[in-house]
């Protein structure tokens with residue numbers, strides 16, 4: 033990437049992204065590879081999701097990427113019947129918080145899951161989803 | 177250290193769409209508070225203006241309002257902490273007065289939300305949460321509170337019926353408040369009849385009846401040091417305790433969704449400073465932007481144990497005649513929620529209660545009151561305890 037080009041990769045995150053430039057832009061490249069990545073502070077070992085560029089304990093930016101893997105436990109959820117501008121055609125959709133043990137993740141549920149079958153405490157996994165040519169997101173999926 | 181008192185309160189009517197500009201809207205509350213305190217503009221040493229800037233077309237509205245109020249050349253500034261901006265302004269006024277820098281400080285909050293559409297305002301409200309990591313999933317404020325409602329229901333067995341009871345209480349008192357936007361009483365039929373708009377799903381488990389409405393409105397509170405408060409006012413109401421706290425913006429940073437940690441922390445601070453306990457509170461205003469928010473406030477403020485908030489409303493103990501009257505002015509659910517004006521409106525209600533001037537909703541012999549004002553979904557929390565003595 034040329035020096036004068038603006039690295040706005042993060043504009044590709046989600047249906048509508050309000051942020052385009054961030055020090056953790058590599059998150060998008062990992063999504064392209066099918067990986068959902070958090071960061072870990074190499075100085076103190078603290079894990080972060082969403083990924084952070086800076087550690088507020090060590091006061092430095094000595095970070096490494098670490099994949100969110102395995103199964104998580106559904107903490108809470110809500111199905112939306114009204115949406116902010118840009119999301120109207122997606123309705124209804126479900127947002128959720130899932131605890132993967134080493135970190136919690138906020139995100140959307142795979143629309144293939146019947147919202148009526150949801151129960152706090154159930155197991156879910158996480159996977160990358162391509163919304164279109166450009167936009168990428170991650171979604172929680174049913175564990176078969 | 178001397179005491180700090182509230183010597184004047186004012187509020188515009190909260191309406192769907194105010195026919196005037198922001199300066200004219202704010203002036204309605206300003207003039208009422210000034211007349212309430214019987215002050216002239218030379219008595220005001222500084223002003224603090226509170227609103228949520230994403231709804232304002234005017235940049236830096238504090239200067240515009242200070243001019244329109246006739247408060248030049250006194251200093252003014254603008255503060256915001258989302259829906260808790262108003263009580264953040266009063267907290268700063270307290271510190272300006274207590275530091276000795278000023279004797280009398282005026283705090284005005286306003287919001288004219290009608291200039292943008294409801295979808296636009298929901299999207300802007302959603303941007304009060306984490307725009308980098310959450311907004312790309314299509315979040316909005318009702319959904320954030322819905323996450324908490326779902327957790328509370330699952331953990332404690334709280335029901336939609338319990339939440340509806342809170343809205344029915346709100347409507348009962350909203351009907352008595354001539355400054356409230358929504359003034360019709362409700363029965364449980366509105367929450368069981370599938371034809372009723374109140375049963376429309378918004379963000380599960382929350383339905384339309386669980387949500388407050390956008391409004392245009394303004395509030396004003398005048399704060400003074402002990403000497404000036406006694407000189408200017410026959411019935412000053414004293415600020416006994418102030419608590420303020422924050423919590424993680426991103427939902428992934430929270431350990432518990434059945435309450436608001438920032439409200440618990442702010443409540444503890446306020447009780448400690450005022451040297452009172454939850455049982456000492458005679459009347460409370462809590463931030464009921466959603467029915468679940470009021471239920472969590474019962475528990476977070478210690479009016480009920482965690483999980484036992486629903487029992488309070490089932491027994492009608494938060495009505496004016498109950499153990500702990502809550503939102504007997506109709507709350508945000510009936511008054512409407514003009515973001516920057518809300519905190520000042522809550523404080524006004526408690527001041528009127530403690531003066532014995534609350535009209536039909538007067539709680540008998542109320543001497544200690546509490547205000548709980550939340551920004552976002554518990555991102556910011558302010559708790560204030562007021563007293564007659």
Ligand SMILES: [Zn+2]
Nearest residue numbers: 073076087090
């Ligand atoms: Zn560190």
